[in-house]
Amino acid sequence: MAPRIVLIDYHKGNLLSVARSLSDVGAEVTITDEPDKIRAAAGLVLPGVGSFEDAMGFLHESGVAEALADALARKVPFLGICLGEHLIMEYGDESAGGYCAGMGMVRGSVRKLDGSALKVPHVGWNQLELTESGRRCPLFAGVEDGAHVYFTHSHALDDDVDEGIVAAYTSYTRRFASAIWDGSALFAVQFHPEKSSTVGLRILKNFVSLVPGGRP
Amino acid sequence: MLTKRVIVCMDVNDGRVVKGVNFVDLRDAGDPVELAEVYDREGADEVVFLDITATSDERATTIDLASHAAERLRIPYTVGGGFHDIEGARAMIAAGADKISLCTAAVRDPELITLASRAFGSQAVIVAIDAKRTGAADSWEAYIRGGRTPTGLDAVGWAQEAARRGAGEILLTSMDRDGTQDGFDIALTRAVARAVPIPVIASGGVGTLEHFAEGIIDGEADAVLAASVFHFGTFSVRQVKEYMAGQGIPVRLDF
Numbered sequence: 001m002a003p004r005i006v007l008i009d010y011h012k013g014n015l016l017s018v019a020r021s022l023s024d025v026g027a028e029v030t031i032t033d034e035p036d037k038i039r040a041a042a043g044l045v046l047p048g049v050g051s052f053e054d055a056m057g058f059l060h061e062s063g064v065a066e067a068l069a070d071a072l073a074r075k076v077p078f079l080g081i082c083l084g085e086h087l088i089m090e091y092g093d094e095s096a097g098g099y100c101a102g103m104g105m106v107r108g109s110v111r112k113l114d115g116s117a118l119k120v121p122h123v124g125w126n127q128l129e130l131t132e133s134g135r136r137c138p139l140f141a142g143v144e145d146g147a148h149v150y151f152t153h154s155h156a157l158d159d160d161v162d163e164g165i166v167a168a169y170t171s172y173t174r175r176f177a178s179a180i181w182d183g184s185a186l187f188a189v190q191f192h193p194e195k196s197s198t199v200g201l202r203i204l205k206n207f208v209s210l211v212p213g214g215r216p
Numbered sequence: 217m218l219t220k221r222v223i224v225c226m227d228v229n230d231g232r233v234v235k236g237v238n239f240v241d242l243r244d245a246g247d248p249v250e251l252a253e254v255y256d257r258e259g260a261d262e263v264v265f266l267d268i269t270a271t272s273d274e275r276a277t278t279i280d281l282a283s284h285a286a287e288r289l290r291i292p293y294t295v296g297g298g299f300h301d302i303e304g305a306r307a308m309i310a311a312g313a314d315k316i317s318l319c320t321a322a323v324r325d326p327e328l329i330t331l332a333s334r335a336f337g338s339q340a341v342i343v344a345i346d347a348k349r350t351g352a353a354d355s356w357e358a359y360i361r362g363g364r365t366p367t368g369l370d371a372v373g374w375a376q377e378a379a380r381r382g383a384g385e386i387l388l389t390s391m392d393r394d395g396t397q398d399g400f401d402i403a404l405t406r407a408v409a410r411a412v413p414i415p416v417i418a419s420g421g422v423g424t425l426e427h428f429a430e431g432i433i434d435g436e437a438d439a440v441l442a443a444s445v446f447h448f449g450t451f452s453v454r455q456v457k458e459y460m461a462g463q464g465i466p467v468r469l470d471f
Contacts, residue, residue, distance in 0.1 A: 014312050017314075050337065121338055123385065126219065144470070148468040150291070152292070199470065
C-alpha cells in the first residue's frame with residue numbers, strides 16, 4: 001500500500017497543490033482537521049498559507065496543536081512547509097501587536113524580512129545552501145547544493161534557531177535557515193516544494209519514502 | 217541568490233489559448249494547461265493565465281482553468297481576468313491559483329487590493345498596469361478594460377498606490393510596445409521599478425534575446441514576461457535563460 005500522509009487543514013487556504021504533489025510521488029493523502037486522525041497519522045504535512053496568528057488560533061481551538069505534539073513525540077515523519085515551518089517555532093512576529101506564540105516544538109523564532117534594501121516579500125526561485133547536516137539529511141538525497149526552489153514569504157526563521165538543526169540556508173535580505181531537520185523525523189522548509197518543479201518533487205518523494213507503507 | 221524570473225503568459229478566451237501557438241508536440245495546442253505544462257518542463261519560472269473571455273459565464277470558465285492548472289502544474293501560476301470582486305478573487309485562490317492579477321477591478325475599486333492582500337497575503341496579489349505614453353516626456357497613463365479605456369491615472373503613481381495598498385507585485389505592460397517586438401519600454405520599466413518597493417514584471421514588446429536581458433539590466437525589472445515569442449517557438453525558455461545567464465543575470469537552469 002502507498003504511504004499514507006495526513007495533510008493538516010487549518011482552513012486558511014488551498015491545499016490542492018500540496019495534496020496533488022504528494023500524490024504525484026506516490027502518497028495516499030488524507031486532508032483533515034480532526035485531532036484523532038492527526039494523532040494516528042503515519043506521516044504528517046503542515047502546509048503553509050495565511051497568517052501566523054489566525055493559524056495558531058485555529059490550531060489551539062481545534063485541538064490540532066495538541067494532537068500534533070502527541071504525534072511528533074512518537075517521531076512520526078513530519079514536514080512543515082512555509083507557514084507550517086513557522087508555526088512549530090516558539091514565537092512569530094507576524095501579529096500586529098508584536099510577537100505571537102507558536103507551537104514551540106522547535107526552539108527559536110520567526111522574524112519579518114527587512115525590506116529597506118531588497119524587495120519584500122521574497123518571491124521567486126532562490127538557492128539552497130546545504131549545511132553538513134543538510135547533505136546527510138534524507139529530505140535532500142539527490143538534491144544538489146545550490147539547487148533552486150520557489151519561495152514566497154515575508155517572514156523567515158531568526159538567528160536564534162540552533163545551528164545544529166539547520167539543513168539549508170538561503171540568502172536574501174539576510175541569510176536565514178530555509179530548511180531544518182532535528183536529526184530524526186522532523187523536517188521543515190521555508191520554500192514551497194509543491195511549487196518547485198522537479199527539485200521540489202524530489203524533496204517530497206524523499207519525505208514520502210520515510211513514511212511507512214500502510215497495513216499489509 | 218534570488219534569480220530573475222522568466223514568465224510565460226497565455227491569453228485565454230473561453231478556456232482556450234488565443235494568439236497563435238506553434239507547438240507541434242501538443243495534442244491540443246489550444247489547451248492552456250497542457251501548454252503551461254510544456255513551459256514548466258522547459259524551465260519557465262511561472263505562468264500567467266489572462267482570461268479575456270467577455271461572456272457572462274466567464275467566472276465558471278476561469279475557475280475551471282484555475283483548478284485544472286492546480287492539478288497539473290508544479291510551478292506557481294497566476295490567474296487574471298474573469299472576476300471583479302473579492303468573492304471572485306477568493307474563488308480563484310480556492311481553486312488553486314497561487315496569485316491573482318487585478319487590473320480593471322483594482323482601478324475601479326482600489327480597496328479591492330487592500331482586501332485581497334489581507335485575505336490572501338501580499339504575495340498572492342498582482343496589480344497589472346497597462347501603460348501608454350502620454351504626449352509629455354517619460355509620462356505614462358494607466359488604461360483599463362484590455363487597453364480600451366484611459367483612466368487619467370499616472371502609471372507610476374498608480375503603481376505606488378497599488379504597492380501602498382498591499383499589492384505584492386506589479387505586472388507592467390507597455391501598450392506602446394506590446395506586439396511590436398521592439399523590446400520593452402525601458403524608461404517605463406525603470407521608472408516603475410525604482411518607484412515601488414515590490415517586484416516588477418516587465419511585459420510587452422519582446423522580440424529578441426537581448427530584449428529579455430535589457431528588461432532586467434536596464435529596466436531593473438525583477439522578472440520578464442512574454443507570450444508570442446514562446447508560443448510561436450521563436451525562442452525556448454531555456455534558450456532565453458541561457459542567454460540571460462551569459463549576460464551575468466542569475467537564472468534558474470536546474471530543471
